[in-house]
């Protein structure tokens with residue numbers, strides 16, 4: 012499905028200092044794979060996830076998605092791929108404030124070919140256990156409920172690739188178990204999953220675990 016070779020990414024601080032975060036990432040992910048990425052805080056996991064999700068570009072290296080070199084794909088087509096193929100659960104949720112859970116989950120459906128967006132969004136919210144909270148805005152939801160709205164929004168388009176950055180970081184053990192069962196079901200049905208976690212129990216559910224350390228994955 013995608014293949015990364017020698018991917019690098021550096022940030023520049025305000026005083027001009029260069030921070031090499033990703034120093035040569037090699038990663039191949041096949042259809043139906045389920046990969047957990049672990050590693051210390053600040054090692055670059057979210058940076059890598061943003062690259063995998065076509066939200067950010069690497070500085071160097073090769074990134075092929077379904078055989079095509081991503082760098083050579085123009086932004087409109089990248090946006091289309093993102094919307095049609097990728098579901099993203101952000102570490103900071105990124106829900107729209109003052110907007111109901113239902114409307115937040117509907118959002119990705121407004122840019123694609125999907126019909127009955129409100130019905131689909133309501134079904135996705137029911138899957139994460141929030142059928143009774145669809146009219147609540149993020150301000151009226153607990154942290155774990157907001158996280159589940161973010162998960163519903165990632166799943167509502169039936170993505171072929173689910174990228175989830177600490178998707179259970181705010182959930183209690185029982186709710187974590189429910190979300191992981193949902194991910195298992197999706198993976199058994201063919202969804203490719205890449206998940207970032209600090210929780211070794213969560214990582215164990217994946218087919219394989221990779222560690223990001225010193226800018227490389229192993």
Ligand SMILES: Nc1ncnc2c1ncn2[C@@H]1O[C@H](COP(=O)(O)OP(=O)(O)OP(=O)(O)O)[C@@H](O)[C@H]1O
Nearest residue numbers: 022023024030032051052053054055056057058059
């Ligand atoms: N825009 C930026 N400019 C400068 N430095 C940045 C920028 N974004 C991230 N960094 C730095 O890059 C490193 C990697 O950040 P990243 O968010 O990818 O870490 P992470 O592995 O996801 O950490 P956590 O587990 O805490 O979420 C951090 O040390 C961070 O300070």
Ligand SMILES: [Mg+2]
Nearest residue numbers: 056057102176
């Ligand atoms: Mg992070």
